[in-house]
Amino acid sequence: MKLTERRKWLHSALKTMVYTVPILAVGLTVNSSVLMTDAGYSYVHQNNLTGELDVFTEPGIHFRMPFLSKITKYDQVITVSFGNSIEENLYQRLQAQDPVQVRFADTYIGQIPVTFRFKLSNDPEAMKKMHREFRNNSNLIDALLVKNARNVTVITATQYTGEEFFQGGLNQFKSKLGDQLREGIYLTERRQVEVEEMDLAPVG
Incomplete structure (x- = not known):
């Protein structure tokens, strides 16, 4: 049974x-x-x-x-923040970093909190090229966006003295920062100039 x-x-x-x-x-x-x-x-x-x-x-x-x-x-919109605490929505990804330490033209050192918002291209060919180079979203953020945002902030700071920045140059700094991220980093060269002779013109 x-x-x-x-x-x-x-x-x-x-x-x-x-x-x-x-x-x-x-x-x-x-x-x-x-x-x-x-x-x-x-x-x-x-x-x-x-x-x-x-x-x-x-x-x-x-x-x-x-x-x-x-x-x-891939996130279509990515926010990278250095030293800022902000609320993120579903279309962003926050990579919290320490404030960027910079050295101004007069050798003063400061820490700048700054936030960048990147929007990826919707062009299929551009997306394919980006994917071949970075392979995933995390590599794109860490190897490209965070690195470039930090480097551009440091390079832009060398175009200002500490006094200029802290006495009202912040808006101009932000404008140059955005311009360099979109169009490419400025090529700068420091030169020492000697003034041999100076005349005063009479004021009428």
Whole structure:
């Protein structure tokens, strides 16, 4: 009797597996072939079979190669903060850093709290090029955005004396900082100039 019951149980379990395994395989395949994208993010889809890259920047449902693809997610808007504590929403990522230590033109040293807001391009070719160089969102932030923001802040500070900065030069400093991030860093050269002769013109 016990042997008969055991056979029935094994038969029932085997029958259940025969029906369950194909359904599970179909479900996994469908799940792996569909990508649901959210607003505020860019997705790079890499087809590991062909090596092709596709970029999705709008929310929606997209099809991808099941089991043979890789999805990399990037924030479209990234905030990098040095020494500032701010509230972030879902479309930003905060990398909290210490204030940037700078040396002004008159050798004074100061610490500047500054916040940068970066917006990634929606151009597919630009996204593909960026992905090839940095591979993921964390590398992009650490190796490019944080590093460049800090370097540009330090370089911009060398164009001011400490007195100029702390006596009202902050707005001009911020303007030059943004200009250099968009257009490239200024090339500067220090020269010592000797004035041999100076005349005073009469004032009429």
